Amino acid sequence: MEIAIIAHDGKKPEMVSFLMKHRVALNNNNINLIATGTTGKFVEQAGLKVMKCLSGPLGGDAQIAARVVEGKTNMVFFFRDPMGKHPHEPDVNMLLRLCDVHNIPLATNPATAEMLLDHLK
Numbered sequence: 419m420e421i422a423i424i425a426h427d428g429k430k431p432e433m434v435s436f437l438m439k440h441r442v443a444l445n446n447n448n449i450n451l452i453a454t455g456t457t458g459k460f461v462e463q464a465g466l467k468v469m470k471c472l473s474g475p476l477g478g479d480a481q482i483a484a485r486v487v488e489g490k491t492n493m494v495f496f497f498r499d500p501m502g503k504h505p506h507e508p509d510v511n512m513l514l515r516l517c518d519v520h521n522i523p524l525a526t527n528p529a530t531a532e533m534l535l536d537h538l539k
């Protein structure tokens with residue numbers, strides 16, 4: 419199973435600590451992580467294996483949206499910063515919309531992501 423992980427800058431530390439907390443569940447369920455570029459770097463530095471796309475503003479959200487459409491990504495954890503403005507907001511909205519179009523579970527905060535992971539156990 420493939421889970422896409424994306425975090426805006428203000429949420430990257432939260433994403434890393436979320437993944438570290440759940441690394442055993444991620445391993446046990448054979449989950450492959452894919453991430454936007456900078457989120458992926460943070461996660462790699464924490465010692466986890468992750469496939470990296472381009473950075474979000476350079477099209478990383480769009481690359482992940484394409485994987486959702488193609489049926490390659492099964493779940494998306496997108497920790498958005500509700501306080502921030504982002505130049506690539508249209509890409510972000512496209513990804514969220516396509517998750518709904520294709521009925522792909524989407525968590526925009528750690529509490530929801532935890533519930534989705536619990537469901538896999």
Ligand SMILES: O=C(CO)COP(=O)(O)O
Pocket residue numbers: 424425426427453454455456457458472473474475478479504510
């Ligand atoms: O901007 C993002 C999502 O919209 C995240 O991209 P990065 O992981 O490259 O910072």
